Amino acid sequence: MDIKNVIVIGTGTMGQGIAQWFLQQNTTVEMVDANYDFALKSMDRIHESLDSLVAKGKLEAALVSDLKKKLSVKKLEEINPKADLVIEAIIEDKEIKKDLLKKLDELMDQNTVLASNTSSFPITEMAKDLSAGRQKKFLGLHFFNPATIMKLVEVINGLETDRSLSQEILKWFNSKGKVACLCGDAPGFIVNRVARNFYGESLRAVGHYDLEKIKEVDTVMREVGGFKMGPFELMDLIGIDVNLSVTESVYRAFFDEPRFKPHRLQKEMVDGKRFGRKTKKGFYIYE
Numbered sequence: 520m521d522i523k524n525v526i527v528i529g530t531g532t533m534g535q536g537i538a539q540w541f542l543q544q545n546t547t548v549e550m551v552d553a554n555y556d557f558a559l560k561s562m563d564r565i566h567e568s569l570d571s572l573v574a575k576g577k578l579e580a581a582l583v584s585d586l587k588k589k590l591s592v593k594k595l596e597e598i599n600p601k602a603d604l605v606i607e608a609i610i611e612d613k614e615i616k617k618d619l620l621k622k623l624d625e626l627m628d629q630n631t632v633l634a635s636n637t638s639s640f641p642i643t644e645m646a647k648d649l650s651a652g653r654q655k656k657f658l659g660l661h662f663f664n665p666a667t668i669m670k671l672v673e674v675i676n677g678l679e680t681d682r683s684l685s686q687e688i689l690k691w692f693n694s695k696g697k698v699a700c701l702c703g704d705a706p707g708f709i710v711n712r713v714a715r716n717f718y719g720e721s722l723r724a725v726g727h728y729d730l731e732k733i734k735e736v737d738t739v740m741r742e743v744g745g746f747k748m749g750p751f752e753l754m755d756l757i758g759i760d761v762n763l764s765v766t767e768s769v770y771r772a773f774f775d776e777p778r779f780k781p782h783r784l785q786k787e788m789v790d791g792k793r794f795g796r797k798t799k800k801g802f803y804i805y806e
Contacts, residue, residue: 529609530561536666706772755795
């Protein structure tokens with residue numbers, strides 16, 4: 520299998536990172552977002568990121584010039600219907616994702632692979648309204664932030680996914696330097712299921728907003744646990760709103776199992792619009 524043409528729908532932090540990673544594999548990339556102007560700004564940020572890699576001596580200027588020509592912003596009705604792969608990386612809302620996938624099922628060539636970057640929703644459930652042929656060519660591809668650096672990609676089969684397709688996808692990603700692993704179609708897959716306790720127990724240990732306790736937990740997990748970032752630092756990076764949404768999704772999917780229960784401090788932060796780094800204020804303050 521060779522992936523030469525990719526469409527990334529949703530140009531927030533994750534979609535932008537996915538698009539840039541594919542671009543750096545010398546793949547033609549089309550970016551789509553409900554907010555066209557936002558997508559244009561995301562493209563500008565990718566250009567800036569590539570330019571910074573040139574300045575650091577990690578990429579040649581001539582190569583980056585060629586890569587920029589392979590990146591474009593399109594409206595949904597303008598996308599290449601014969602693209603090899605379409606990845607949705609939009610808001611973590613199951614019904615909105617399913618509506619988009621149904622549109623893509625109709626728009627795209629029968630040989631195009633559809634994938635979801637969902638971090639929590641079962642792939643089989645998301646595929647149930649797709650045509651039978653498309654269900655065979657639909658799977659989960661869960662990247663991690665920042666997608667240009669984090670090597671892991673979780674590959675998730677739905678019940679009807681063609682197993683030979685997922686094996687080809689695994690081989691392709693591994694050949695490009697990613698570490699792709701096949702996951703069971705359970706809520707949260709591997710990382711987000713395990714990580715719920717990393718966040719949840721840390722929130723329960725702190726109890727309420729107390730910056731000194733938050734710093735203490737992060738320091739212990741970094742210095743003693745060996746993690747690159749503490750749980751509160753990581754939630755600020757991911758987005759506390761995104762983290763809460765995934766936690767709620769996993770909690771519901773496991774029939775309200777107590778160990779996955781969201782913590783009220785997460786909700787308080789979201790209600791106060793303290794989402795983390797993207798709003799300059801989360802568990803920490805960012806100037």
